[in-house]
Amino acid sequence: MGMLFNTPATIDIITKLNARYDGKTARGGDIVHHQKIATHGGGKARDVAAALALTPDDAKQSIATKPTTNWNQWLDFLDLHDNAKDVGKKCSETVGNAIVSALTIDNKYVIEFYAVPDCNSTGFISVDCTTVNIPSGPVLCITAYTMTFDRHKNQAH
Amino acid sequence: MVFNWGVGLPIFDDILPRKDVWPETAVWPRLRAEALLSRFQQRFPSIHYDIYWETRLMNAQAFIGSKGRCVRLYGGLGRHRRLGVEAIAFALAHETGHHLGGPPRHPHYSTISSEERADEWACETGLPQLFGESVARRYAERGIRQLAAVWEKYKQTLSRAPDLINAAE
Numbered sequence: 001m002g003m004l005f006n007t008p009a010t011i012d013i014i015t016k017l018n019a020r021y022d023g024k025t026a027r028g029g030d031i032v033h034h035q036k037i038a039t040h041g042g043g044k045a046r047d048v049a050a051a052l053a054l055t056p057d058d059a060k061q062s063i064a065t066k067p068t069t070n071w072n073q074w075l076d077f078l079d080l081h082d083n084a085k086d087v088g089k090k091c092s093e094t095v096g097n098a099i100v101s102a103l104t105i106d107n108k109y110v111i112e113f114y115a116v117p118d119c120n121s122t123g124f125i126s127v128d129c130t131t132v133n134i135p136s137g138p139v140l141c142i143t144a145y146t147m148t149f150d151r152h153k154n155q156a157h
Numbered sequence: 158m159v160f161n162w163g164v165g166l167p168i169f170d171d172i173l174p175r176k177d178v179w180p181e182t183a184v185w186p187r188l189r190a191e192a193l194l195s196r197f198q199q200r201f202p203s204i205h206y207d208i209y210w211e212t213r214l215m216n217a218q219a220f221i222g223s224k225g226r227c228v229r230l231y232g233g234l235g236r237h238r239r240l241g242v243e244a245i246a247f248a249l250a251h252e253t254g255h256h257l258g259g260p261p262r263h264p265h266y267s268t269i270s271s272e273e274r275a276d277e278w279a280c281e282t283g284l285p286q287l288f289g290e291s292v293a294r295r296y297a298e299r300g301i302r303q304l305a306a307v308w309e310k311y312k313q314t315l316s317r318a319p320d321l322i323n324a325a326e
Contacts, residue, residue, distance in 0.1 A: 011265075018265040085223070112266050114220040117231060119209055128223040132268055139268050141221040 009067040013056045014113065020054065021099075021111035023137070031103050037079070038096030045075040045092040074146070077125050085128045095142055098129040102140045110139045118145035172213040178236040181211050189242055190235040197228070197249050200287055204228055204256055206249075210235065215307070217248045219255035219269055228252040240303050247279060247300025250287070254278030276314055280321045297322050 021027060033051050036043025049055055049071070056067035078092035086094040102109040118126075130141045179186045187210065194206045205224045208231075215233035219226075234240065234248060255263070258270030258278035270278065284293035298318065305315035314321075 014265050022267070110267060112221075112268055114222070116218065116220050116222065116229065117209060117212060117214055117216075119211060130221055130223055130225075132221055134268060136267060141268060143220060143222040145222075 009056050012067070013054070013071060016054050016056075017113045018111075020052065021102075021109070023108045023110035026108055028103055031100050034096045034099045034103070036096070037092045038100050040090050040093050045078045045095070046072045048096075049075055077146075078127070078144075081125050083127050085126045091125055091127045091144070094127045094129065095144075098140060098142055110137065112139055112141050114141060114143040116143055116145045118147060173215050173233045173237070175213070177238060178213055178233055179238060181232065181236070183236065186236050190230060190245060193242065193246055193249060194230065196287055197253060201253055201257065201283075204253055206230075208232075208235065217252050219252040219275075221268055226256045228256070237307065239307055241299065243296040243298075243300035244303035245300075246284065246287070246296050247304065250279035250283035251275045253283050257282075273317075276317070276321055294322055 020030075030052060033043075033048045037045050037048055056071055058068050075092075078095060079090060081091050083089050083091045083094045089097075099111060102111055124147050126145045128143050128145075130143065131138050132141060133139075190208060190210070194208060197204070198206045203226065205227045207227070207229050209229060210232045212231055213233040213236075214231040215237060216231045217234055218229045218231070220229070221227065228249060230245070230249065235245060237244075252275070254275035254277070255269040258274040261271045261274055263269045263271050269275075280293070280297045284296050287293070288296060301311065301315050301318045301321075305311040
């Protein structure tokens with residue numbers, strides 16, 4: 001995450017996401033799942049996440065809230081919101097397309113996920129995809145810029 | 158609609174109560190944060206620095222986006238009433254260290270350095286380059302102590318602080 005402070009739920013889901021696409025294990029089989037959300041209306045992000053076991057483990061969390069509930073709500077936003085950084089697509093379509101593309105090009109492509117709290121003048125949530133080259137090879141970084149709870153609440157009132 | 162967003166992956170965590178932070182409109186904390194970021198930006202031009210001031214998220218972050226390698230300071234950290242310039246400087250140096258620290262890499266990200274390496278880089282390289290050896294040592298000592306006072310996790314870093322600071326000499 002690159003955060004100064006991280007909670008158990010954050011570490012849990014980031015570990016699962018980045019471990020699944022760390023390039024050490026072929027994940028070509030995931031393409032069929034991600035293709036469902038790569039085309040708008042083809043599937044729900046929360047269903048794909050569940051099918052691939054990319055959900056937080058509530059039982060291990062010490063916080064009062066249910067991380068899985070919040071995670072699923074956030075995934076729903078990916079389905080609902082237009083991506084200002086990828087005109088004509090929902091945020092989940094951008095994510096699905098990027099993952100499918102990376103896995104299609106190279107079955108062991110490394111994909112890393114960043115979630116960035118943002119004031120989001122362009123909307124509630126937006127996503128961009130950047131490929132960076134490091135000594136071990138190219139890495140696809142999928143970065144989601146998300147309006148935070150306090151700002152969202154302020155705007156709603 | 159009200160959702161439980163917060164720090165980190167912004168779905169799970171809490172934000173600071175209003176009483177713990179200076180108001181958004183407070184001039185001095187903003188000037189302090191902007192001066193620090195400007196100094197970091199000039200010294201490390203390959204990194205894109207910015208502020209999300211209005212939020213009460215107590216955090217800072219290294220990430221990769223369309224602008225490349227980025228460091229972002231959040232308002233809950235920049236406006237925290239119990240954190241001084243030392244803590245903010247150390248936090249920014251730590252996040253910069255994620256990008257410039259090199260190996261060992263983060264266990265979950267091959268694109269950034271580990272937490273320990275980011276701390277080392279902040280003390281050995283980042284803060285000294287920005288402020289000189291003497292001020293850097295003071296900022297590291299006090300910054301780590303201030304962060305540990307407001308966040309449990311930083312007590313681990315506090316326990317390693319003598320080694321970190323000695324390594325920087």
